[in-house]
Amino acid sequence: MRIPPYYRKPGWQRFFAGVAIGTLAGWAFFIFQFGAIHEELVVDLNKQRLLIAEQHEQIDLLREAEQAKNQENERKLTIQDVSITFTNEKSSKLNELALYELKQEAESEMHLLKNKNIESAVEGKELIKRTIENKTYTSGDKQYKLKIEEMYIYTMLELYVRIEAAE
Known part of the structure; x- marks a missing residue:
């Protein structure tokens, strides 16, 4: 090939x-x-x-x-709401109406703090404490004092208070 x-x-x-x-x-x-x-x-x-x-x-x-x-x-946050909780609600043996009245009176004392700057509320923490503790609250025919046990301040002011009979 x-x-x-x-x-x-x-x-x-x-x-x-x-x-x-x-x-x-x-x-x-x-x-x-x-x-x-x-x-x-x-x-x-x-x-x-x-x-x-x-x-x-x-x-x-x-x-x-x-x-x-x-x-x-x-x-610059502000306080939006105030919450009050009674720590000795059961042991104080008060009826619901008395507890409600006490709570409303205490919240009316704190209504000025709504929409206030958190910083100013923290600076006036002692003033808040004295405002609640130095007032005598009346429910029915009895008088009571509130003692703040705990306080939390942020966008909601939370107060944990104890009810004591006024002397």
């Missing part, structure tokens, strides 16, 4: 030369396009990295600003 002598015919020589040149031209075109696309992708990736870094910085700045605002708002 023998290979045909195509190298002697000029038509075949042009064909093979065209295939070789076309292959080289195609490969060069592919390399050029791949390089251009790769370069665009690298540029886009770097832009995105810079954008992400800027956004992380902006997020950090916004978080710091938000934390500062939250701290400022927390300092």
Whole structure:
């Protein structure tokens, strides 16, 4: 078996030369396009990295600003409600009406604290204590004094008081 002598015919020589040149031209075109696309992708990736870094910085700045605002708002919080709970409700053996009257009178003493700044309420904690403890409360024909056992001041002023008979 023998290979045909195509190298002697000029038509075949042009064909093979065209295939070789076309292959080289195609490969060069592919390399050029791949390089251009790769370069665009690298540029886009770097832009995105810079954008992400800027956004992380902006997020950090916004978080710091938000934390500062939250701290400022927390300092400026106000008392929204006053809650009075009797610790010796059962042992005092008072009926519900007497307990309700005592609670209403004590809450009426504290109504000025509603919508007041928490800081000022904390500073006037002793004043609140004296206001409740130094007053004699009347329910029916008996008089009572209230003794504050615990006090929690935040957006809600919680007072835990003990009922004592007035002397």
